Amino acid sequence: MIGIVSYGSYIPRCRIPIADIARAWKKDGEEVVRSLGLTDKSVPAFDEDAATIAIEAALSCFTPFHGDPTDVDVLFVGSESHPYAVNPTSTIVGELLGLGNTYLAADLEFACKAGTAAMQAIAGLVAAGHAKYGLAIGADTAQGKPHDFLEYTAAAGGAAFLLGSEHVAARLLGDTSYSSDTPDFWRRDGMRYPSHAGRFTGEPAYYSHVLGAAGRLLEMTGTTASDYDYCIFHMPNGKFPREVAKRLGFSREQLQPSLLVDHIGNAYSATTMLALAAVLDIARPNQKIFMVSYGSGAGSDAFVWETTSELKKIQQVRAKNTLLVADAIRNKAYVDYVQFLKLTHKL
């Protein structure tokens, strides 16, 4: 059975309160926080980028892994903020992880779902016997133009999932995707900041694709919302995942453990993967997790996971090394708006 052999997470330590960004633009901070449903967002340090974040997440993933890194036959890094337009992030990460040279490396880009696309592709390669292990990483230092709505939510973070077929901590019971040409958010080559189509990013984009993928997977697996212990939906803000969970019949309790957006904002390619890490950090064996990502442009990847008794060992190592997502959320240092501008190279 294909599944998650290990996983890792990384959230930069710096945070900025959303209300501080609002105040910089003479907006009512409380109103913005209430409207978006999040209080802080993570900010990369001055020398952090998607590559360093990917490495941090992968190192965290390798901590509980006792296998040989050179057995990793595939490494895909999904990001919409790859440091180079041409020059792969994946080989930088692979070199530092010591994967050797006989692995397939590729960078993926699909707005906020490049990381889950990597997971799905690697699951296929492992299932086909082309790879013993495959490492899927989602890492981003998301861009938001000053004064654009995205400035409140675009955050940084990374998550790494090692997939294989033995000693899995969570079995992959089913997966599917839902894609269409829906240009709700884009950044052309050479442009520093992305553009987005306002409210168009809601119903025809996020909701249509998340519901499309979710509905298809529920049908494929013959399950309903009540069959799951946890649900995870991509979190561009605090409102969308809550609304989509409600529409699909999931309860607040099923959703709550995944709602990292409230504390760190939207880490783009890492968002649903970090949420999966957070849920795996607290899940018990034999629990089912329903997960749907979303990437603008647009598409959703949906997965059903079932935890195994192997999970406990990973949880213990992560807890001992303060690698839990909850540890990273607690470990924070606030910066003010001017520092935020400096850290993100706008000043």
Place this chain on the structure above:
Amino acid sequence: MKIYVNGAVTTQFGELWGVSPRSLARGSVESALKDAGIESGQVEALFVGNMLSGMLGGQEHLGAFFAEELGLSVPAFKVEGACASGGLALHNAVNSLLSGQYATVAVLGIEKMTDHKPEDVATALMGAGSEEERSAGATFPGLYAMLARMHIQEFGTTEEQLAAVAVKNHYHASLNPNAQFHNLLTVEQVMGSSKVADPLKLLDCSPISDGAAAVILSSKKAKGSVEIAASVVATDSLGLAQRTHLTQLTSTQKAAQKAYHIAGIRADDVRVAEVHDCFTIAEVLAMEDLGFFPRGEAAVAIEKGETRLGVSTRVVVNPSGGLKGCGHPVGATGVKQVVELVEQLRGSAGKRQVDNATIGLSHNVGGSGATAVVHILKK
């Protein structure tokens, strides 16, 4: 010569991301022709009310564009007057019939706004303002906020009274299947919504919308005809700085007085009115400028329900939901107002039917009052 509306239809208003302008035009005009009981070959000219096709859609040949889509090889014109484009298109169509040039024409009001970024739409809409206002960075919420602030200062109008306009219009919209919003509002919800331009809040403002409305006008009476008893346009300065008053729109007053005179009625005779509530303060101003209430007294009357369906004994205002509840695809609004009046005067407005609707008035404004168009319809 008398002019009649023989067919009148509006599309669904709202965020119609899956519908193209061509589909909106075809859907509304074909339905209006059916409503009028005529074939497209009987249409002798097409008047299109639209504001933003050039700035947002890059299409500046709209008459021929829609004539082609509708399969009409007839004279076709785009008429532009900011948010009064629909009303102005109607006025020009009426004049073309009065001149004897044509006997039957189609009027299409249409706008597709939600496919574009909100900041681009806001910039395009400021095309309706004066150069000074644009260079100062003003927006229409800001300009109407100034009018609201002045009304509050001069008459003691309260923000809760302004909110009552949105509450009433959402109630009316909840009864209109083609309206953008069907949710009811409370004064508390309006008061608690995000500030846009103090004292106007989000729920004091009409939305950005897509939609189309079409009417078939003719000098020949037919079954279901409603007469256009007056069609009047008045203008004023583009910018607020040049105005004598900031608590009234002179263009509305002039257009209304002339329309009452032509139609041979008084303001008190109007039983149903569709007025331009782009912001809640705009409906308060309209009530006073149209002569429905003395200056400074409309807000209190609206708060008491004196213009609400089922409560009003004199005039029901914006039974369609108005711009606030039904939506405001700018070029379509002036035509949609007349479609609503036709349904009211025919007695086919369903749950939002106004009792004894025999005389209706539509009031369509461009900019902050630089253009006002008033139509009076009789059963």
